[in-house]
Amino acid sequence: MNAASRTLTSSPEIVRARLQGRRFDAAGFFFRLLLLAAMFVTLGLLALLLFDVVSGGWGVISTRLGDFLTGKLGITAARAGISQGLRGTFFIGVFVVAIAFPLGVGAAIYLEEYAPHSRLTRFIDVNIRNLAGVPSVVYGLLGFAIFVKALRFVTGPESNGATVISAGLTLAVLVLPIVIITSAEALRAVPDSLREAGFGVGATRWEVVRSHVLPYAGPGILTGTVLSLARALGEAAPLILVGATTGYLSEGAGYSLASLQERFTAMPIIIYTWAGRPQPGFQEATAAAIVVLLVVVLLANTVAILLRNRYEKRR
Amino acid sequence: MRKEALIRWLFLGTAALSIVISALIVLTLARETFTFVTQVDLSSLWSEGWFPRRDLYDIRTLFAGSVLVTLVAMVVAAPLGMGAAVYLAEYARPRVRRALKPILEILAGIPSVVLGFFALTWISPEIVQRMNDEAALFNLMAAGIGVGLLVTPLVASIAEDAMKSVPTALREASYGMGARKVTTAVRVVIPASISGLVAAFILGISRAIGETMVVAIAAGASGGSLFSMNVFERGQTMTAAMASMAGGTDAVKGAGLTFQSLFFVGMMLFLLTLLLNMVAGRFVRRVRQKY
Structure with a gap:
């Protein structure tokens, strides 16, 4: 019990929660989610672009790369x-x-x-x-x-x-x-x-x-x-x-x-x-x-x- | 000492070259624009579409195309870029930030022809034609989304710089008052860096207006375009019109004033982006003076 509460209070999230009266921070959670979504949509589209191009060109690259370059x-x-x-x-x-x-x-x-x-x-x-x-x-x-x-x-x-x-x-x-x-x-x-x-x-x-x-x-x-x-x-x-x-x-x-x-x-x-x-x-x-x-x-x-x-x- | 002076003049010469380049840009644009404006039949500037080879130079068509593409681009780039910037500046741990920033910079380095190809082969069939099944394969919407993706890293990087320049003391004061992270970000950091965020937005618009290849590949309408405000149809922007006029096997072909109209459109593009960049520069300076 004693040890558990010590590890809990050492975490900054818990400190914050205590300070804020232990309420679930809904607005903060959704804002964070929104930001993560923006980041991942951007990175996801980048990954998709690379995948789209590589898979589209793979037929040429894997079969006749030498001829294609020269x-x-x-x-x-x-x-x-x-x-x-x-x-x-x-x-x-x-x-x-x-x-x-x-x-x-x-x-x-x-x-x-x-x-x-x-x-x-x-x-x-x-x-x-x-x-x-x-x-x-x-x-x-x-x-x-x-x-x-x-x-x-x-x-x-x-x-x-x-x-x-x-x-x-x-x-x-x-x-x-x-x-x-x-x-x-x-x-x-x-x-x-x-x-x-x-x-x-x-x-x-x-x-x-x-x-x-x-x-x-x-x-x-x-x-x-x-x-x-x-x-x-x-x-x-x-x-x-x-x-x-x-x-x-x-x-x-x-x-x-x-x-x-x-x-x-x-x-x-x-x-x-x-x-x-x-x-x-x-x-x-x-x-x-x-x-x-x-x-x-x-x-x-x-x-x-x-x-x-x-x-x-x-x- | 003679050598020192010589080196100094040499470096001054290289710096002054930029003024020569600016002067040459303005002079070449102005010369052909003058010819165009004085010789063109003014009624053709307000006709049913942009068909330079038939002497129809409806500038509304190109403006409408540019405005639509820029609008779509900013609807994509503003939330994505700003969101990514707030995340990187306020939320991401240093290690995550160090990993994500280079990836964004790599996205910024992707050539625009590549995004044009992606807009045509993936964005158009997978996103735009699902939104509206009557959309043509070549359409302004797909081009706009492609341009938006191209502009996102630019917006993110300038916005993040602006938020990073807000002193930590402001954040600490906010936390000290018991404010949550989200309150600190939305009520303290964003208002404090608002000039920089506005600058990021304006520079994004300027970049989107000047982007050529994505629109030239994904929006079709290379021969010319009727006036249209429908983003699901083919269309042309100022930049794409210039590329398609100059394309082909010879440098610039066409009848009458086609050649001069190229410089006329270039002049409008130049003035528009210059105005936007100067306004954005003013906002950036405001952030620098504040902190």
């Missing part, structure tokens, strides 16, 4: 492959890494480490936040007007500018604000004492940034950049605007530099086109293509999130 787009679903889409998505990723990452991190370093508290700085800051909220189709219009039309002589005069160069540049511009915002957050988390110690021993600002601030903020910056890469690889709307296609692709388009100026396609475009095809077999092929895209995108996301959680815990 094959070319075709009229019949039974023989269609996605190699051209993987190629386009690969090059888009290269452009984003090579252009958006250095420019975005550079801008973040300026805003966090160099910029004075001036009107110009505030304006740039607000401007970047607004850019991050511009819908992706609008970036497609920008890419079309600038890279496809105005800079056609660079991006691909033979293909009317509708090339993977235009697509890669457009998506690099699209994720640039996200790279800047996430990198700036990582830089802001660096303690000021680290900078002051550097200045105290006579280091210049660039020396402090290069050898103290950047290494400390590195994992945070990497997380943000990988997340924005994943975002770029999954975007379809801007690619439609800059003229991605699933027809008239050159047969031999490989990974050479010259092939950059040819017409292109990418994974999200293949999924979009196939999803609308009524012919038999294309639903399965679409689901299989989605599984391939999800493996790439979700792997990048998961790695980035785990990396961040690990470093957050360490501090």
Whole structure:
């Protein structure tokens, strides 16, 4: 009796119940139930989506994964492959890494480490936040007007500018604000004492940034950049605007530099086109293509999130 | 010292690039929009539907489509996102929270074409056509639910941040008065973070209006659409109309002012989302100043 009451009073629920006069907290119970329902409906739909896609594409993945990854787009679903889409998505990723990452991190370093508290700085800051909220189709219009039309002589005069160069540049511009915002957050988390110690021993600002601030903020910056890469690889709307296609692709388009100026396609475009095809077999092929895209995108996301959680815990 | 100055200018250049990008967006949109507005037959802006290839540019059709999809999306995303946020911020134990948050972030990373496919192949037949057996396979309702699912993690994440920024002292004061958990959450934490919750809601709307691929895949009507307020029918939003105009094997095809109308719709979309984002930003700043 004595022992039982001791274990009972040690539980916070019991303490709460005693304080509240032992009444059953009906409102609290239903509120909690409601919240749990919201959480589980969301997670349940996510699980359903993954199940729907994997089970839909399983026929293709289990029987002819090799052919599917290396094959070319075709009229019949039974023989269609996605190699051209993987190629386009690969090059888009290269452009984003090579252009958006250095420019975005550079801008973040300026805003966090160099910029004075001036009107110009505030304006740039607000401007970047607004850019991050511009819908992706609008970036497609920008890419079309600038890279496809105005800079056609660079991006691909033979293909009317509708090339993977235009697509890669457009998506690099699209994720640039996200790279800047996430990198700036990582830089802001660096303690000021680290900078002051550097200045105290006579280091210049660039020396402090290069050898103290950047290494400390590195994992945070990497997380943000990988997340924005994943975002770029999954975007379809801007690619439609800059003229991605699933027809008239050159047969031999490989990974050479010259092939950059040819017409292109990418994974999200293949999924979009196939999803609308009524012919038999294309639903399965679409689901299989989605599984391939999800493996790439979700792997990048998961790695980035785990990396961040690990470093957050360490501090 | 020369090197220091050079590096400083280099970084300033990268930061200033964002202003150049903004200016280019506004200029390209404005140029073609001007051509469209000055040359279009104004009566075609108020006709029976959106058929750019037949020179019918009824903007009501696209607005109605966007409003319907956004409405359905927010009916889905607001309760799910807010509920998940309150649960994560107030109820979940740290361990549960650490497990659930990354899953929500993964949901946020799913490409929109994938949600479009899911909306078309599962949401439409399994949910929408069961609600209404006369619903078409391609319909605005399924697209709206898909967009809602896409927006849910965004709403949840901003709302949770807002509630997390409420000082613990407020909660403790409430418990000290003998308030229950539910009273503390509903009467103390939610009112204290209301600006942030409003911001989450507005940003969700902005994101839903700008979402393209889910609607382009699941709502059908790629050739054009008659004016309709029926969510169980095919339809078109501003974004999907742009995607379908630009689709096909060549960049932009069509007769007359089709090409310019693309930029006209883009301009409206740009201004609308900019307005919403600025309003939301104001609410977010209010939370930051308060605590």
